[in-house]
Amino acid sequence: MTARLPLLIPALALVAAISLGCTSQDIATQTQDVTTDTQDVAKEEGAVEAASAQVTFDENGEPAGLHRFRRWSDRIFQGAQPEGDVAFRNLAAMGVTTVLSVDGARPDLESAQKFGLRYVHVPIEYSGLTREQELTIVKVVAASEGPTFVHCHHGKHRGPAATMIARMALEKIDVATAIEGLRSSECSAKYKGLYAAVESFALPTDAELAGITDDFPSYVAAPALIDAMVDVDFRVENLRQSRDAGWCAPSDNPDVSPPHEARMLWEHYREIGRSDEAKELGEHFVALLAESEAAAIDLEEALRSANQDAAESAWTHVRDGCNTCHTDFRNNR
Secondary structure (H helix, E strand, O other): OHHHHHHHHHHHHHHHHHHOOOOHHHHHHHHHHHHHHHHHHHHHHHHHHHHHOOOOEOOOOOEOOOOOOEEOOOOEEEEOOOOHHHHHHHHHHOOOOEEEEOOOOOOOHHHHHHOOOEEEEOOOEOOEOOHHHHHHHHHHHHHOOOOEEEEOOOOOOHHHHHHHHHHHHHOOOOHHHHHHHHHHOOOOOOOHHHHHHHHOOOOOOHHHHHOOOOOOOOOOOOOHHHHHHHHHHHHHHHHHHHHHOOOOOOOOOOOOOHHHHHHHHHHHHHHHHHOHHHHHOOHHHHHHHHHHHHHHHHHHHHHHOOOHHHHHHHHHHHHHHHHHHHHHHOOOO
16 A cells, blocks of 8 residues: 555545646646655655665675775765665665766766765866866765765776865875875876876865855766767776676676677777767877777677687787777876
């Protein structure tokens, strides 16, 4: 009976309105109000349920769905992109009220909202942060009613940089401690811009923070090229996991087909190479895309023919292409 109640409320409101002689417009307005109230109640009930739940853990002892999880303090947590409802349920169970993504991908707003969590999106680049991004990150964490969970994609580079900046501003850790926090999070030294951002971070003034809006964005659309590169990273990661599994579907991701992932990868490269944004970056960038496309095609063919040696050779070329592109066009720009 309880499960049917939200569905019955709008119908009862309609019957009551008709008996009172309301107009059709009045009926529609009242039904809309009741439906909205019902949705709000359902959302609140989901948040209460999550808050009262116990945290569940995976086989590695991490909160389920939250890889590379770090609890730096009662105020700031850090990790990789949350995976599925179980991740957001665990965050709510730990008291988290705000999830801050500094990744370029679209946040999973729907899953977060199920458990009463606020999502804020401040995408940053591997080359470093703008002053406005630094201030926004600090203000988001400062304004949160409970702990903030900060994440990027893998939880190793951009997320830790944002976390250390927030900790420097709000928990007064020194630069040396912040840099050690980057290293212990496995932030690669290749990302000189992220290390430089932490090393040069200046504590914000009250006036600077006052100039940052409290209306934090839940999603900031990325330029088309960045969006495409997010998809490339997704395919490369699936291929990496497949390689670790002997070029089979990973046990925790059985729907992945390595040959299909390779095909999707080279098609991404081909489409990116046709874009105006790619051409504006110059001949070197377009040439790298073409080389990476060829390597991905070779990888697909090797995987479909079950040629392990050829697959390893092609994979090496795919990874080399990624590393060269990152060095020349992402890490230090």
